[in-house]
Amino acid sequence: MKKPGDGKPGPGGRGLTVKVKTARGRTASSQRWLERQLNDPYVARAKREGYRSRAAYKLMEIDEKHHLLKPGQRVVDLGAAPGGWSQLAAAITRSTDEHPTVVAIDYLEMDPVPGVHLFQKDFLDEDAPRLLEEALGGPADLVLSDMAAPTTGHRQTDHLRTIHLCEVAAAFALDVLKPGGSFLAKVFRGGAENELLATLKRHFASVHHIKPPSSRADSVELFLLAKGFKGRPETPEETG
Known part of the structure; x- marks a missing residue:
């Protein structure tokens, strides 16, 4: 490679x-x-x-501009199959099989990636977040989500289903990121992500919509990048 x-x-x-x-x-x-x-x-x-897929270049191009990946970081890759993002993350963070700092999950079967702790499991399973946190061994520097629901051919339906996955991924990121960390997730154009954007803007220093050059021009996909995590949201008990 x-x-x-x-x-x-x-x-x-x-x-x-x-x-x-x-x-x-x-x-x-x-x-x-x-x-x-x-x-x-x-x-x-x-x-x-x-690389296992062209998707690796989407992350590569975003990283070249925003400098998300660095040696020694802990990274979570949600919806990892076939493994292009995990490959790139492991290479840049210098994650190894002996001391993996990249944890990935997908319900699809996927060949092992050197330096990546991989779970074949649906991220929506109740115990999935706990397993990822335990494997990570500490707060994450970066949460990646390339998850997308199987397409139906109806653009608005596909958008809503993928936004739901992004919302679940964002909630997970708020639980596991360290202060200053980042969250990058795929969404589809469709205009229903206002609540998600409001949540991210409350908890991150900056939020961007990104269309990297390797994302096909005719594709409805966009990427949401939230940088500079402000810290875990306070619970009602903490505020009361």
Whole structure:
């Protein structure tokens, strides 16, 4: 695997556009997806540099601008499969199998990632947050969430379902982050995240919407980045 930031997709990596022949049983949407994958320079770069998915470059580009990842940090990766974000996080934090500082979870099966403590489990399971905290061994510096609900084809429904996952991830981040920590999560455009944004603005110094270059222009995905965690919210008992 190349070091983060080595090489960029460009004209030299594209070559000629690949056309896929129609096949029995293949839908028009799957045909378009396959052609897009075969002609995507980030997909080619991921194969060339040893990353498991093109998603690694989304985190890489965000990190290059906002400097989220540093050696020695504790990081949680929610919705980790197939492992691109975990790979990058482990490489930059210098997490090892002997002393893993990156903890990841996904209900999908996923091959082990060096330096990552991986759980194959649904993050919405009641005991999932406790397991992640125990494996982390201390407050997190960064909580990542690339979780998205399976799409239905109805944009507003997909947006609402993914916002719910982001809200659950944000609640977890408020419980495990250390002061000064950051939270990065995927959302879909749709306009229903006002309550989530208000929560993040109360508890973080700054909140940004980000569309990294490797996020496809026709994709409805955006990333919410909250930086500078102010500390755990006080309980009613503490305020009373």
